[in-house]
Amino acid sequence: MxxxxxxxxxxxxxxxxxYRKLNLSKLHNRSMFTKREIDYFANLGEMLGFDAFIEDSKFDKSKGRSRPMDLSWWKxxxxxxxxxxxxxxxxxxREFICNKDVETIEKLFSNTEEGYIPHNVIGIQYIxxxxxxxxxNDLILQKNMIQQSNCLMVYRYYDSDLDLERVCAYSFTPQGLNKVRNAICNQDDSGYWYICFDEDYVPLQNNKRITNSIKL
Structure with missing residues (x-):
């Protein structure tokens, strides 16, 4: 097929x-962030006409056992x-622990049964x-030469210079890296988390203009 x-x-x-509609505040713990983000994609999948399952089973041949997928969409x-x-x-x-970044990729590109090879994969990973x-990304390119999936990897990490989270998205086709988008994640005045693209974040654009004026 x-x-x-x-x-x-x-x-x-x-x-x-x-993201702001997830209503995640500074009072929420990591588990709630994970739950709300997975629920968001589960609801999206159902709205697109797929059957969505959380903690769905998927056999991993290299491990010799089933390993749960955080979320699956089935047609x-x-x-x-x-x-x-x-x-x-x-x-x-979706993984919050930085030292599980390789494990997250291995789960997305595991050696599994033919019917469980995903057409598309998304990884949201803190690094x-x-x-x-x-x-x-090199690891993904290597593994996807075999799996041939459409892939989106979202990396999130803390930027101490700006005191906010960076959000970097890389889109891969089976032929290789396709697109890159960059965003920031921060808290608004009410303490709720939001994400916006770099080009929409005014303080970042102001910093760029100041830097460019100094160079001139």
Missing amino acids: EKYYFNLMQLFEGYVRN WDARIDDENFLYLALHLE ESADRIDYL
Whole structure:
């Protein structure tokens, strides 16, 4: 069956624009952030006509056991097959612990049974710093040469210079890196978290203008 690829960068744009609606404040713990973000994508999948499952099973041949997917979207069409899902449309992993970045990628690109190879994958991963990104992207390129999925990796890390989180999104097709978008994650005056793209964040643009004027 021909693979069904999403415009994953468009899904990332929706994630950015709607993040404030998750109502996550400085009072919420890490588990609540993970839950709300996974729930957001679960609801999105159902609105797009897929069956969404949280903590869905997926057999990992290298481990010899099943490992749960944080979120899966499955395509069902009884006109074609009234007993089985047609394909795994999306496998999503969302990880808060920085030292599990490689493990997150291994779960998204695991050696599994044919019916469980995802057409699209999304990884939302906290990392120590931007220095880690090239290594992780090279790992994705290596693994996706075999899996041939459409991939979106969202890396989040703390920027001490600006005292906010950086959010870097990389979109991959089976042919390689396709698009890159950068955003920031910060708290508003009410203490609630929001995400906006770099070009929409006024303080960042002001800093760039000041830097450019100094160079001139």
